[in-house]
Amino acid sequence: MENQPDFPGTVHPLLLNRALQEARPVGTWPVSCVKELIAATRVKTFEPDSWILRRGEPVNFLYIVVSGIVEISASSADGSRLTIRYAGPGWSFGLLGLVDGNPMNHSCRAHERTAVALLPKEVLFSILKREPTLWESVAREVAERNRFILRQFAEQAFEPLRVRLARVILILAESYGSECNDGVVVNLRLAKDKLGEMLSVSRQSVTKEIKPLETEGVIRMNYGRILILDMEALRAIARAD
Numbered sequence: 001m002e003n004q005p006d007f008p009g010t011v012h013p014l015l016l017n018r019a020l021q022e023a024r025p026v027g028t029w030p031v032s033c034v035k036e037l038i039a040a041t042r043v044k045t046f047e048p049d050s051w052i053l054r055r056g057e058p059v060n061f062l063y064i065v066v067s068g069i070v071e072i073s074a075s076s077a078d079g080s081r082l083t084i085r086y087a088g089p090g091w092s093f094g095l096l097g098l099v100d101g102n103p104m105n106h107s108c109r110a111h112e113r114t115a116v117a118l119l120p121k122e123v124l125f126s127i128l129k130r131e132p133t134l135w136e137s138v139a140r141e142v143a144e145r146n147r148f149i150l151r152q153f154a155e156q157a158f159e160p161l162r163v164r165l166a167r168v169i170l171i172l173a174e175s176y177g178s179e180c181n182d183g184v185v186v187n188l189r190l191a192k193d194k195l196g197e198m199l200s201v202s203r204q205s206v207t208k209e210i211k212p213l214e215t216e217g218v219i220r221m222n223y224g225r226i227l228i229l230d231m232e233a234l235r236a237i238a239r240a241d
Helices: 012-022 031-040 095-100 121-130 132-158 161-176 192-199 203-215 231-239
Strands: 042-046 051-053 061-067 070-075 081-087 107-110 114-120 177-180 183-186 219-222 225-228
Touching: 012 031, 012 061, 012 114, 031 114, 031 121, 061 095, 061 121, 081 161, 081 192, 095 132, 114 121, 121 132, 132 161, 161 177, 161 183, 161 192, 161 203, 161 225, 161 231, 192 203, 203 219
Parallel strands: none
Antiparallel strands: 042 114, 051 107, 061 114, 070 081, 070 107, 177 183, 183 225, 219 225
């Protein structure tokens, strides 16, 4: 891992506190437990495209994005890759490996300069041993993420690419969108090959689907920035059978 120095102590406590309050499952835990986690946590920064955690590595922390964006992906033996999601502040990863004790089954790297909080496994499990009712929040989060993955695979198998692309853009807009004069701009630069990795298709296939959306006045894409011109039309496409 290409770890960078910790944040200065005068900066990271506020960011860390906010990230842990938003992160699941720990954000739902009692304040005293969250404070205990903060006291044991380190914050590290990663430069763009540097690996935070690779597939096959042991999981000794719960990782929480404090600032920046993490690309979470899976890859095959032939080098093809599926981007599962782009995770912003408050998103946690490594939870499954902590629960079942197995190595990481996907990889995480910084999409841009990113700060990540590392919550030690032993502190998390100490709290869970002391407060066993908190395991319900862990189980709920694992189940929800499993549903998300299963839904992704089902969509890839059965939904047209146009529908899947519309849904991905809506998800990106929900997390990274902001209103502007022309509509909603997604404040996350993604080249078409990166969109392809999210949809498990080639850059050419993404380009082929984006062109009609631009012609119809639904979106506009320029230099990796997506502008949604007609949100209702995009939602209608995403709802299509």
